[in-house]
Amino acid sequence: MARMTADERRESVIRAAITEFARGGYDGTSTEVIAKRVGVSQPYLFRLFPSKQAIFLAAAWRCLEDTRHVFREAADGLEGEEALHSMAAAYQRLIADDPEKLLMQMQMYVAVAAAEAAGDHEFGELIRAGWLELWDSIHLSLGADVDETTTFLAYGMLINVLVSLGFPPGHRIWSGFYISARRAEE
Template sequence: MSAEERRESVIRAAITEFARGGYNATSTEAIAKRVGVSQPYLFRLFPSKQAMFLAAVERCLADTRKVFAEAAEGLEGEEAVRAMAAAYQRLIVEDPDKLQMQMQIYAAVASADASGQREVGDAVRAAWLEMWDETHLTLGADVKETTMFWAFGMLINTLASLGFPAGHRVWSGLYDEARPTG
């Protein structure tokens, strides 16, 4: 396996480990074990645990951006919103590590900011802003529409993290009945 392929393996393993344990409770030893390499080898690929975490953050958010872009391709307005929401719901229900990683990202930023380590929060905010900007453009650069999309996205995160199954009544009509008009 090439160094780049190994690096990809480390990023995937880091997403799984950080999603399940959070930044502080996840050891680089656990990531190395999941990949099947030594800890010193990890540090040849990434200079620090923080660098591994930020690579995992970037990949998690990039995967989400890709899901949105693919779902909305060729669609506009309400059709794009519905397609993106449905694709995102499938993503986090079918791959719970994606949702868990997002939740851990928010917790890690709050913790890092509180302890004065602003570089983590700054990097994550930049990556998240990129995702916001892409969806904003997809939704016709309408601030209200983009805000509503992300507000409902956070509701979707909450419902999924609480374990409501996809067919539960709390999911039904999420974009039909709950969206304000006008």
């Protein structure tokens, strides 16, 4: 069996970190559990990443990057309403197929808010930069329309909250989405 390169190990740490941070949050996840999931020692983990914060930020960046990629692919070659509906459907598939990405997003917001409340304003800089890239990507895909971009992201954040709270697909809380979808089809 071939040994993994450092880059391959870094990648496996990022994937493991997304899983573990999604489940336990920043404060509730130890580097020991991440190292164990990857099958490396903690000292080796810290040769790959200088700190727990660096691991979290790499996982957060990957989560945002993967989401941008999903939206970019969904909107490729489309404009306006077609791009909007394609990106919405792609996001629904993403959170259904990979719920850890959604949970990691929610943990990012909590971690940044906690750091800000504690006076650490640097922690959120990378995450804010990644989120701004996500916003810009969506904005361009929707024809640089601020209202469309804001509405799309507002619906997306509401979906994140409802899914995170565990509302099942047939629950009445989702009825407004179905009405909006029907109106868009008319």
